[in-house]
Each structure stands twice: as structure tokens, then as C-alpha cells.
Amino acid sequence: MKILLFGANGQVGWELQRSLAYLGSVQACDRHSADLEQPRAVRAAIRDGRPDVIVNAAAYTAVDKAESEPDKAERVNAKAVELLANEARRLDTWLLHYSTDYVFDGEKPGLYSETDQPNPLNTYGRTKLQGEEALRDSGCRHLVFRTSWVYSARGSNFVKTILRLAGEKDRLDVVADQTGAPTSAQFIADVSATCLHYVLRDDEFGEQAAGTFHLTADGATSWHGFARYLLDELRSLNNEWRLQSNHVYPVTTAQYKTAAKRPLNSRLDTQKLTRTFGICPPAWQFHAHRLITELGGGTCP
Numbered sequence: 001m002k003i004l005l006f007g008a009n010g011q012v013g014w015e016l017q018r019s020l021a022y023l024g025s026v027q028a029c030d031r032h033s034a035d036l037e038q039p040r041a042v043r044a045a046i047r048d049g050r051p052d053v054i055v056n057a058a059a060y061t062a063v064d065k066a067e068s069e070p071d072k073a074e075r076v077n078a079k080a081v082e083l084l085a086n087e088a089r090r091l092d093t094w095l096l097h098y099s100t101d102y103v104f105d106g107e108k109p110g111l112y113s114e115t116d117q118p119n120p121l122n123t124y125g126r127t128k129l130q131g132e133e134a135l136r137d138s139g140c141r142h143l144v145f146r147t148s149w150v151y152s153a154r155g156s157n158f159v160k161t162i163l164r165l166a167g168e169k170d171r172l173d174v175v176a177d178q179t180g181a182p183t184s185a186q187f188i189a190d191v192s193a194t195c196l197h198y199v200l201r202d203d204e205f206g207e208q209a210a211g212t213f214h215l216t217a218d219g220a221t222s223w224h225g226f227a228r229y230l231l232d233e234l235r236s237l238n239n240e241w242r243l244q245s246n247h248v249y250p251v252t253t254a255q256y257k258t259a260a261k262r263p264l265n266s267r268l269d270t271q272k273l274t275r276t277f278g279i280c281p282p283a284w285q286f287h288a289h290r291l292i293t294e295l296g297g298g299t300c301p
Contacts, residue, residue: 004051007058011152015189016057036080046087054088055096064259066123073127081131085138094141101148103129106263113269114212122260145215148266152185153295162230166243176224176250180266181216184287191215195277209276214268217284224250233292
């Protein structure tokens with residue numbers, strides 16, 4: 001089994017190198033070896049490697065910067081995905097791709113299901129939706145996992161930012177009216193490998209299972225609630241950290257100005273994932289606790 005992985009050095013891509021290794025030989029491509037902005041390099045990587053599975057963990061994820069670089073965001077998040085999908089169709093191979101809660105506008109009061117109508121508020125969400133649509137229109141065999149609020153021990157993310165600020169700040173203002181499920185890149189990668197295993201071993205099941213799934217941890221919190229949880233976990237390991245959770249103050253999205261609009265409700269319904277693959281996501285606190293235990297137990301900065 002040959003697996004071609006794009007975005008190998010990102011948060012999810014890094015974890016996928018580990019989880020996918022149980023399924024076969026992984027050829028890991030980063031931006032230097034196969035830049036999604038360079039169609040010729042991407043096409044060559046696929047045609048030279050002739051993989052059994054293509055996994056795309058690469059994306060343009062700078063949400064605010066995308067407002068001033070819409071063409072670049074579209075090249076990576078939409079046009080490159082269309083190319084991958086067409087190549088997967090030509091080779092009759094599976095394509096696993098990741099999308100985002102930002103395809104929705106956040107106005108729904110409950111959980112978003114896979115059948116809810118997308119309505120992105122920003123360029124990032126719009127280009128990710130274009131990528132989804134191009135992939136489905138290609139007719140290739142595919143899995144699309146929409147996820148949210150991704151974090152890991154690697155790269156830039158909310159958890160790493162809070163860890164840094166815990167040693168620098170005495171107080172912090174954090175948005176409290178956006179709600180979602182913080183989701184570990186490790187969890188996303190492990191579920192991805194499990195689902196690929198199921199669709200690859202049984203063609204009939206694979207035909208039935210192909211499509212779009214929501215993949216997040218269970219439960220929900222706000223960015224403010226998440227920050228306070230992380231700080232409480234930090235101080236349970238080492239009570240000398242400078243910033244305390246009761247010095248994290250709530251602000252509204254309207255008060256915290258950003259270039260890109262964000263959905264207030266990013267909660268995704270994962271029941272389809274559970275029904276299809278038998279996977280029951282753990283509470284969002286589970287992997288967050290594990291990561292803080294891993295990263296936060298040392299001395300204070």
C-alpha cells in the first residue's frame with residue numbers, strides 16, 4: 001500500500017506520518033517538495049509515485065491574511081484540491097481531504113450536520129468550500145473530514161499561544177461568544193487512519209461510506225472557556241505560572257476586531273462518523289489534558 005501525503009509538516013500532517021505508517025508506505029511531501037501552488041510539481045509527485053491513497057493535509061490556513069490574499073488562498077484551498085481530485089479519479093485511487101467548520105456561518109442554534117447548507121463568512125471558509133465542491137464534482141473516491149479548532153504540540157495554535165502567554169502576562173482578554181470543540185491533531189490523524197483502513201479493506205463498504213464527515217472532539221466550549229481550562233490544568237502541574245485563569249476576561253467578537261469574520265457557532269455533529277465507522281469521539285478535555293501534561297509540566301518561562 002502506497003500513501004502519498006501532502007502537508008506533511010503541518011499539525012495534522014505531522015501526526016498522519018505516524019498514524020498512516022500502519023497502513024503502508026508513506027511518501028510525505030511538504031511545501032518544499034510539492035507546493036500546492038505549483039500544479040506541475042503536485043501532478044509530478046502523484047504520477048511518479050502512483051499512490052494507492054492520496055491524503056491532503058495541506059491548506060492555506062491564515063484566516064485573516066486570506067482576506068488580503070484571496071487568490072493565493074483559492075490556489076491552495078480550491079484549485080489544488082481540484083487537481084488532486086482529478087488525479088485521484090484518473091488513477092482510481094482514494095483521496096482523503098480535510099475541511100473546516102468555517103464553511104458555515106455560525107447562525108444555526110444547534111449542531112451543524114453534514115447536510116446543512118454551507119454559508120462561509122470569510123475568504124478562508126469560501127475557498128475551503130470551493131475545494132470540497134471541486135472534489136465531489138470530480139467523482140473520485142473520497143473522504144472529506146470537516147474539523148474545528150485544531151491544536152497539537154507542533155506548530156502555531158491556540159494552546160501553544162496560551163502556554164506562551166501564561167509566562168508573560170498577568171491578564172488576558174479572550175473571545176467568549178464563539179463556541180466550538182477544540183480538537184487534537186493526534187485524534188484527527190488516528191481517526192483518519194482507522195477510516196481509511198475500513199474503506200480500503202472492503203470495496204462495498206467503501207462505496208457506501210465515501211463522502212463528507214464531521215470530525216471533532218465531543219462537547220463544546222468558548223475560546224475563553226478553553227483558555228481558562230488550559231491555565232487551570234497548567235497550574236495543577238506547576239502553580240508558579242504567572243497567568244491565572246481568573247485573570248482571563250471575556251470579550252465579545254465585536255470587541256475583538258479581526259480582518260476575517262468568524263462564525264459564532266462552530267459546533268459540528270459527529271453522529272454520521274459514529275454510525276458509519278463506530279467511532280465515538282472523546283470529550284474535548286481528554287486530549288487537551290494529555291497535551292498540557294506533556295508540554296506544561298516543566299518550569300515556568
